[in-house]
Amino acid sequence: MGTDVGFDMVPRLSQGIEDRMKWGRFLEVVKQYYVGDGQVEVGPRAIRFKAGEWPSLPIEGQKFLRFSSKITGRTVAETGVEKYIQEVMAMAKTLFGDQIRPWNELYDEFGFYRWIFVNASIKSYELVRTPLEPPCRMDCLMFLKAVSIPELIPISSVTTQGTDRDTNLYEVMPIPGRGRGLVATVDIPKGTRILCEKPLITVKNSTPQSVHRFVAEKLKLLPKDKQREFLSLHNNFPGQYAFAGVVRTNALPCGPGSSIGGIYPTACLINHSCIPNAHNNWNEATQHETIHATRDILVGEEIFISYVIEGSWQTRQQRLRNSFGFQCSCELCSEPPHAIQASDNRRADIQRLDEMIGDPIAMMSSPQKSLAACHDLLQILDKEDAGAVIALLPRLYYDAFQISVAHGDQARASVFAERSYMSRVVCEGEDSPATQRVKSLMQDPTKHSTFNAYSTRWRSAKTARPRNLDAGSFDKWLWRLSA
Numbered sequence: 095m096g097t098d099v100g101f102d103m104v105p106r107l108s109q110g111i112e113d114r115m116k117w118g119r120f121l122e123v124v125k126q127y128y129v130g131d132g133q134v135e136v137g138p139r140a141i142r143f144k145a146g147e148w149p150s151l152p153i154e155g156q157k158f159l160r161f162s163s164k165i166t167g168r169t170v171a172e173t174g175v176e177k178y179i180q181e182v183m184a185m186a187k188t189l190f191g192d193q194i195r196p197w198n199e200l201y202d203e204f205g206f207y208r209w210i211f212v213n214a215s216i217k218s219y220e221l222v223r224t225p226l227e228p229p230c231r232m233d234c235l236m237f238l239k240a241v242s243i244p245e246l247i248p249i250s251s252v253t254t255q256g257t258d259r260d261t262n263l264y265e266v267m268p269i270p271g272r273g274r275g276l277v278a279t280v281d282i283p284k285g286t287r288i289l290c291e292k293p294l295i296t297v298k299n300s301t302p303q304s305v306h307r308f309v310a311e312k313l314k315l316l317p318k319d320k321q322r323e324f325l326s327l328h329n330n331f332p333g334q335y336a337f338a339g340v341v342r343t344n345a346l347p348c349g350p351g352s353s354i355g356g357i358y359p360t361a362c363l364i365n366h367s368c369i370p371n372a373h374n375n376w377n378e379a380t381q382h383e384t385i386h387a388t389r390d391i392l393v394g395e396e397i398f399i400s401y402v403i404e405g406s407w408q409t410r411q412q413r414l415r416n417s418f419g420f421q422c423s424c425e426l427c428s429e430p431p432h433a434i435q436a437s438d439n440r441r442a443d444i445q446r447l448d449e450m451i452g453d454p455i456a457m458m459s460s461p462q463k464s465l466a467a468c469h470d471l472l473q474i475l476d477k478e479d480a481g482a483v484i485a486l487l488p489r490l491y492y493d494a495f496q497i498s499v500a501h502g503d504q505a506r507a508s509v510f511a512e513r514s515y516m517s518r519v520v521c522e523g524e525d526s527p528a529t530q531r532v533k534s535l536m537q538d539p540t541k542h543s544t545f546n547a548y549s550t551r552w553r554s555a556k557t558a559r560p561r562n563l564d565a566g567s568f569d570k571w572l573w574r575l576s577a
């Protein structure tokens with residue numbers, strides 16, 4: 095028996111240079127502090143403390159979730175381990191501040207992470223770790239409960255029309271340097287609908303004065319709890335027109351390029367990253383904003399969308415500063431200048447190819463070149479962080495669909511439409527009108543208004559899609575690489 099005591103790292107560390115350096119410094123401090131202490135063993139994958147239940151610190155900081163042990167004795171001398179927990183926690187606090195979350199079962203505090211995730215993370219960096227005693231009944235129950243959770247989130251069920259905030263997937267919490275944010279409380283698979291939310295208010299872009307007046311009127315019509323939700327949102331532009339400040343800080347556009355913005359109690363708590371792991375979309379049919387995971391998100395990771403996608407690092411920083419009133423501190427923006435420059439170069443290539451693909455004259459007269467540009471773009475996107483660029487895939491495949499269908503190639507058009515559909519399901523869900531539109535084109539490409547519009551030089555039936563080709567050969571056929 096005894097009580098578990100320790101601390102968690104929330105949110106977990108990123109793989110960015112800043113977090114890696116901080117973790118390295120932290121491990122150095124720990125090693126220095128315990129030089130000559132026979133209870134502390136520095137291994138190739140972790141620093142282990144041979145006391146209590148052998149808490150450990152991985153060499154790779156991103157894997158770290160928890161440092162804890164069961165305290166069985168009544169005094170420090172009896173348990174041996176509590177001293178290490180307190181000391182390591184104090185060292186961690188000085189470097190990671192509020193990311194270090196102390197907890198103590200004695201005071202009914204149980205930490206942020208479920209044991210299933212903590213144990214999986216420990217397993218990933220510990221070669222051998224035999225528990226000193228079998229887990230107690232409560233641990234077993236927690237284990238069973240937690241293990242079933244990721245399996246209970248099949249993509250098909252989470253991307254159907256949900257209307258509630260699913261608080262099982264995330265928790266709203268303070269994030270050092272970014273105010274509040276959403277942190278994953280379970281592993282969230284790619285394509286999962288994290289959130290589907292109705293706006294508290296929708297507002298048309300206008301002068302601060304008229305936005306303020308409009309919101310003031312609308313707020314009066316809302317129930318008290320909704321008013322409180324609006325008023326609790328962050329405002330980077332306080333002053334005479336405070337409601338307009340809240341709108342400017344938080345509004346998410348109701349559709350691409352829309353001049354109408356929605357204010358949401360939870361979606362508006364999601365912070366920005368230049369390499370996001372989630373995508374926001376306005377679903378016109380259901381009149382809800384949805385947030386989908388664009389890559390697998392690990393428990394303890396912060397959930398990010400992108401407020402500003404396009405442009406170089408400098409352009410993005412300027413827009414975030416001027417339009418939203420903050421300086422971005424995301425993983426990419428914390429990288430050294432050469433890494434930011436490399437990302438800028440890739441984004442410039444993406445922009446250049448995107449413009450080439452969109453040229454209607456080229457699409458008409460040299461479709462082969464336009465298709466090759468789509469393929470080149472895909473190759474560049476493959477090298478980028480998958481979660482950050484997946485939102486570009488539906489359009490990329492849709493462009494390839496349009497090039498094919500305009501020259502009568504139904505076989506390739508239906509494959510491109512299928513790929514566009516699949517990436518749209520990940521970003522927006524099955525119930526998004528855009529997903530449904532492309533699904534119907536996948537089934538019948540001739541429904542598109544430009545079918546055979548430019549020529550019939552690539553004419554093919556939908557059934558001409560080759561069967562039994564390996565992936566490489568299929569791709570060569572699809573992109574006309576050998577033509």
Ligand SMILES: C[S@@+](CC[C@H](N)C(=O)[O-])C[C@H]1O[C@@H](n2cnc3c(N)ncnc32)[C@H](O)[C@@H]1O
Nearest residue numbers: 272273274328344362363365366420422423424
């Ligand atoms: C829509 S709110 C997001 C929720 C906000 N963090 C809160 O506490 O309510 C946008 C504000 O969050 C902060 N923020 C969001 N993303 C950030 C980032 N990448 N770096 C620094 N601050 C960020 C900025 O203060 C920004 O104005």
